[in-house]
Amino acid sequence: MTTVTPDSFSSAPPEVVGLGPVAWAKKNLFSDWFNSLLTVVIVGVFAWGAYRLVSWALTAAQWQVIPNNFGLFMTGTFPSGLYPRIWALLAIICGLAGLSWGVLGRNVSTLFSRSVLIGLGLVCAFIVLFPPTRPSSLKLLPMVALVAIAAAAGRQAGRKFLGIGKWVSLGWFLSYFAALWLIGGGLGLTPVSTNDWGGLVLTLFTAVSGIVLCFPLGLLLALGRRSALPVVRWLSTAYIELVRGVPLVALLFMGQVMIPLFLPIGSRPDRILRAIIALALFSAAYLAENVRAGLQAVPRGQNEAAMSLGLNTPTTLGLIVLPQALKIAIPAIVGQFISLFQDTTLLSIVGLAELLGIGRSILANPSYLGRYAEVYLFLAVIYWIFCYAMSLGSRKIEEKLNTNH
Amino acid sequence: MTQFQTEQSSAHQTGTEPVIVARDVEKWYDNGFHVLKGVSMTVYKGEVLVVMGPSGSGKSTFIRTFNALEPYQKGTIEVDGTTISHDLKDIEAIRREVGMVFQQFNLFPHLTVLQNVTLAPIWVRRWPKAKAQEVAMQLLERVGILEQAHKFPGQLSGGQQQRVAIARSLAMQPKVMLFDEPTSALDPEMVREVLDVMRGLADSGMTMVCVTHEVGFAREVADRVVLMDGGYLVEENTPQEFFSNPREDRTQKFLSQIL
Numbered sequence: 001m002t003t004v005t006p007d008s009f010s011s012a013p014p015e016v017v018g019l020g021p022v023a024w025a026k027k028n029l030f031s032d033w034f035n036s037l038l039t040v041v042i043v044g045v046f047a048w049g050a051y052r053l054v055s056w057a058l059t060a061a062q063w064q065v066i067p068n069n070f071g072l073f074m075t076g077t078f079p080s081g082l083y084p085r086i087w088a089l090l091a092i093i094c095g096l097a098g099l100s101w102g103v104l105g106r107n108v109s110t111l112f113s114r115s116v117l118i119g120l121g122l123v124c125a126f127i128v129l130f131p132p133t134r135p136s137s138l139k140l141l142p143m144v145a146l147v148a149i150a151a152a153a154g155r156q157a158g159r160k161f162l163g164i165g166k167w168v169s170l171g172w173f174l175s176y177f178a179a180l181w182l183i184g185g186g187l188g189l190t191p192v193s194t195n196d197w198g199g200l201v202l203t204l205f206t207a208v209s210g211i212v213l214c215f216p217l218g219l220l221l222a223l224g225r226r227s228a229l230p231v232v233r234w235l236s237t238a239y240i241e242l243v244r245g246v247p248l249v250a251l252l253f254m255g256q257v258m259i260p261l262f263l264p265i266g267s268r269p270d271r272i273l274r275a276i277i278a279l280a281l282f283s284a285a286y287l288a289e290n291v292r293a294g295l296q297a298v299p300r301g302q303n304e305a306a307m308s309l310g311l312n313t314p315t316t317l318g319l320i321v322l323p324q325a326l327k328i329a330i331p332a333i334v335g336q337f338i339s340l341f342q343d344t345t346l347l348s349i350v351g352l353a354e355l356l357g358i359g360r361s362i363l364a365n366p367s368y369l370g371r372y373a374e375v376y377l378f379l380a381v382i383y384w385i386f387c388y389a390m391s392l393g394s395r396k397i398e399e400k401l402n403t404n405h
Numbered sequence: 406m407t408q409f410q411t412e413q414s415s416a417h418q419t420g421t422e423p424v425i426v427a428r429d430v431e432k433w434y435d436n437g438f439h440v441l442k443g444v445s446m447t448v449y450k451g452e453v454l455v456v457m458g459p460s461g462s463g464k465s466t467f468i469r470t471f472n473a474l475e476p477y478q479k480g481t482i483e484v485d486g487t488t489i490s491h492d493l494k495d496i497e498a499i500r501r502e503v504g505m506v507f508q509q510f511n512l513f514p515h516l517t518v519l520q521n522v523t524l525a526p527i528w529v530r531r532w533p534k535a536k537a538q539e540v541a542m543q544l545l546e547r548v549g550i551l552e553q554a555h556k557f558p559g560q561l562s563g564g565q566q567q568r569v570a571i572a573r574s575l576a577m578q579p580k581v582m583l584f585d586e587p588t589s590a591l592d593p594e595m596v597r598e599v600l601d602v603m604r605g606l607a608d609s610g611m612t613m614v615c616v617t618h619e620v621g622f623a624r625e626v627a628d629r630v631v632l633m634d635g636g637y638l639v640e641e642n643t644p645q646e647f648f649s650n651p652r653e654d655r656t657q658k659f660l661s662q663i664l
Contacts, residue, residue, distance in 0.1 A: 305511035305570075308472050309525035309577060310501035312493075319524065323515050403514060403557035 056373075065371040066378050069362050070136070073378075076198015076353045078183075082190060085182045086201065090143060092178055096171050098147040102154020103168055104400075120148060176212070179205065194272045198353035200382065206276050206354065207341045213280035214340065215333075218287025223317070225292055236288070243285035248343055251278045256350045275347050283340045290336055294329030295321065327401050334394035338387045355379060417607060419628055420450040424485055424581045424612050425471055431479035432466065440466050441477065442636035448581065453613045455623040455644075458633035459659060464616045467633065468583050471614070472503040485580055501529060504574030508586040510566040512558035512573070518545065519554040522573045530577065537576070544572040548602050564595030568602050575606075582606065584615040618663065624648055632656050 030036040127140045157164050185191035224236030255278035298321050306316040348357030359375045425448040432441040440463045458464045469475040473489050473496045482489045484499045513521050522541035526532045545551045548568040588596040600622050607626050623630050630647040632639045640653045651657050
């Protein structure tokens with residue numbers, strides 16, 4: 001007979017014993033002959049693919065095309081004498097990014113853990129060792145340092161002053177106009193024609209402008225589609241269905257070709273502006289449906305509770321319904337932003353030299369004939385970095401807004 | 406609490422001043438279903454009125470017409486001297502004076518408990534934040550959840566959420582409180598804590614209209630009990646008469662089903 005000791009009633013959860021690597025592999029990868037076979041085959045295929053890729057990248061690939069054209073990739077035909085302006089812009093963005101990181105993470109220890117430091121170290125090592133960045137690595141390293149310093153400063157300031165988040169948001173808002181000024185010139189700076197805007201700078205500028213414009217428009221369309229006023233509802237629905245039925249390329253061509261036909265010469269908007277408007281109008285229709293899905297997911301009781309407290313319709317919408325709807329719709333909205341970012345590649349079709357367009361014009365240069373794999377792989381990595389950053393950001397925001405635990 | 410022992414205790418300071426006057430209210434749903442077939446009822450200041458009836462009898466719909474959550478097609482409803490019309494200003498004025506507690510609590514999940522309670526006083530009554538928070542803390546203490554003030558609704562039990570919902574309505578200092586099956590969505594062990602809060606509220610002289618299936622509560626706290634069935638108001642009676650000696654056969658049948 002076993003005696004029951006008081007220990008048996010202890011309320012502590014049973015200790016979870018971590019599996020050793022061998023036991024883990026046995027449990028998850030080699031539990032029976034079929035799983036073992038699958039593991040071996042899949043690992044084999046991946047290893048072979050990775051080996052081929054690495055050996056190609058190290059021996060066969062001719063990476064010279066990237067460092068030789070690094071300026072083109074980043075800024076297009078932007079006059080190289082004015083590069084300090086681009087560096088200044090990058091410094092502003094790095095500073096703001098670091099500040100935001102510090103302020104948002106002031107109470108989150110994971111943002112300042114050892115793994116983050118290791119990550120920063122890896123970025124520095126990559127910048128120094130990766131050939132394409134070498135011409136500028138002396139300027140890139142201070143940028144990484146700037147992010148780190150701003151993050152530390154933001155963390156300290158965030159703990160001292162509670163309202164600092166608003167100022168950082170204001171900083172981001174102002175940085176958009178600073179970007180416009182630094183890239184385009186004017187107001188004391190040498191003007192740069194939009195024909196010379198290009199590369200990653202143009203890609204980011206059109207994507208950010210498109211996102212900033214399409215969000216409010218999509219929101220209004222979503223609300224309009226649920227409006228009690230029939231005319232507003234019909235117009236919103238008609239717009240959404242019309243735009244969703246047309247390919248983006250068609251809209252871009254219309255923007256480039258048709259808008260100038262309707263407007264007198266001289267008052268034609270710039271072609272980058274036209275492209276941004278087409279992008280924003282297109283994405284707004286999809287965004288509206290994402291927001292509408294979020295609106296429909298908010299229970300009717302929320303509206304009723306707010307109304308029964310005497311809140312009027314705009315207040316109910318702004319304080320109760322929209323915050324919940326947008327929170328639900330974050331994954332879909334960010335997905336739409338990511339597609340918009342990737343859709344900027346279509347601007348190369350209408351003759352704008354954004355990142356992909358620059359890549360293609362470089363490939364058309366006889367001295368880089370046949371360097372497709374190198375160039376496209378490089379472009380893919382750049383696009384991936386930005387898209388992954390967006391989806392990572394959306395996940396962090398979701399975690400921050402989760403109030404159910 | 407002595408009410409627990411005595412069968413009949415209610416007798417709140419019921420005035421003769423009507424707070425809600427409903428006359429021949431008729432309502433059809435959009436699909437043509439005739440849900441209210443001419444219901445008349447008066448709620449006097451300080452009284453506790455319990456509305457009972459089988460599901461689908463229109464009792465929830467009826468009390469939801471009192472703060473214009475449900476429109477109605479015929480008849481009139483006057484709340485605190487104002488007739489409910491299509492005028493949004495009137496409707497918002499009425500909703501400021503009428504508190505409502507829902508079966509599903511309907512707390513705002515993205516706001517803390519304290520923010521839930523202070524939201525309407527700040528945005529509707531235009532109170533300064535400090536005053537709203539002070540009143541909210543007093544109310545949260547009154548319903549027994551002061552220590553949860555900075556949590557989110559999703560972190561509370563059902564009974565706690567419903568008590569927050571009551572505090573949220575009280576923060577607007579309403580003239581009358583409507584309860585739409587406040588305990589029906591609760592686990593059995595949490596019904597008591599919510600009913601205790603409602604009992605305390607009744608004792609403080611609040612005018613209350615409660616749709617509920619809690620017979621014990623109706624017996625002990627109500628000044629009047631009414632039975633609704635099939636869109637009609639079948640019987641209106643004192644609680645002791647209603648439960649022990651009902652006038653209508655329909656009431657008899659209903660009671661035999663639930664007791």
